[in-house]
Amino acid sequence: MSKTLKKVLTIAGSDCSGGAGIQADLKTMCAHRVYGMSVITSVTVQNTQKVYAAQDIDPEIVTGQIRAVYEDIQVDAVKIGMVSNVQIIQAIKEELLRQKAKNIVLDPVMISKSGFSLLKEEAIAAMSELLQIADIVTPNIPEAELLSGIKIKGPKEMERSARVISERGAAAVLIKGGHLPGSALDIFCYKGQFYPFESPKIPGKNTHGTGCTLSAAIASNLAKGLMPVEAIKQAKAYVGQGIKDGLAIGHGVGPLGHLNEIYRQLERIEESR
Numbered sequence: 507m508s509k510t511l512k513k514v515l516t517i518a519g520s521d522c523s524g525g526a527g528i529q530a531d532l533k534t535m536c537a538h539r540v541y542g543m544s545v546i547t548s549v550t551v552q553n554t555q556k557v558y559a560a561q562d563i564d565p566e567i568v569t570g571q572i573r574a575v576y577e578d579i580q581v582d583a584v585k586i587g588m589v590s591n592v593q594i595i596q597a598i599k600e601e602l603l604r605q606k607a608k609n610i611v612l613d614p615v616m617i618s619k620s621g622f623s624l625l626k627e628e629a630i631a632a633m634s635e636l637l638q639i640a641d642i643v644t645p646n647i648p649e650a651e652l653l654s655g656i657k658i659k660g661p662k663e664m665e666r667s668a669r670v671i672s673e674r675g676a677a678a679v680l681i682k683g684g685h686l687p688g689s690a691l692d693i694f695c696y697k698g699q700f701y702p703f704e705s706p707k708i709p710g711k712n713t714h715g716t717g718c719t720l721s722a723a724i725a726s727n728l729a730k731g732l733m734p735v736e737a738i739k740q741a742k743a744y745v746g747q748g749i750k751d752g753l754a755i756g757h758g759v760g761p762l763g764h765l766n767e768i769y770r771q772l773e774r775i776e777e778s779r
């Protein structure tokens with residue numbers, strides 16, 4: 507089992523309420539049956555309603571965590587989420603390059619749903635450092651606007667923005683359309699082609715951590731050997747199911763459900779005893 511088990515690392519911030527960040531990533535990895543590991547960049551104080559504060563981890567400790575994992579364990583894919591500041595961005599880039607990390611999925615997290623800055627203003631430009639080492643970068647609409655300088659109103663601008671972000675160094679770009687009205691349309695720019703992924707928007711308030719979950723699912727799928735387009739298709743379906751299975755937890759934007767089918771099976775077994 508452990509010989510074939512794929513290992514996936516998340517480098518991201520902690521969400522103490524469990525719906526986003528490291529916690530969402532590890533749940534997603536469990537659900538994908540890969541072995542999850544985590545490097546924490548920042549400890550946030552948040553719940554389903556609001557992000558209150560964040561304390562960044564020292565860059566040397568971020569480097570140390572990455573090094574400790576890579577020198578002992580073969581990592582099949584890595585997802586990068588909240589990176590907080592310029593020093594942490596540089597530390598991550600240097601260490602991942604040193605370790606020759608592969609299958610890097612970058613979710614360029616900037617602002618939380620409640621409007622809290624998860625990336626320092628002065629670090630937005632430094633995000634391009636990480637674009638250059640990413641195999642797939644997954645900005646949402648506001649993040650894509652900042653990375654490309656293009657105002658996005660619909661699919662045409664999503665395509666233009668993805669092309670600009672590719673030109674800035676990202677190997678492949680998935681622009682997530684969850685913030686636009688209409689359907690949930692994401693556009694993937696890969697090797698000069700555009701691939702749309704469209705699904706109906708699922709009504710409901712359980713969308714806390716959709717972006718974190720999507721990028722962790724893509725990384726898990728790449729680790730398992732799926733090609734990028736298929737990895738994204740399956741990851742998007744996973745997020746959709748997670749929103750449908752959303753948990754009635756907290757008073758704000760609630761978390762996705764992750765292992766609901768397994769829980770349902772366990773309930774059936776218990777009932778039949």
Ligand SMILES: Nc1ncnc2c1ncn2[C@@H]1O[C@H](COP(=O)(O)OP(=O)(O)OP(=O)(O)O)[C@@H](O)[C@H]1O
Pocket residue numbers: 526618619645646647682683684685690691692705706707708709713714715716717718719720742745746749
């Ligand atoms: N209501 C919805 N129904 C179905 N899919 C959705 C919905 N909202 C978002 N998605 C999908 O979820 C994924 C994440 O998109 P979104 O634009 O919400 O990312 P994000 O803003 O980075 O998320 P986060 O809240 O974690 O920061 C995309 O694949 C998007 O299409």
Ligand SMILES: Cc1ncc(CO)c(N)n1
Pocket residue numbers: 518519520521526527528550557587588615617618619624714715716717718
């Ligand atoms: C730690 C963390 N990362 C990312 C997000 C964005 O959803 C969040 N709310 N918290």
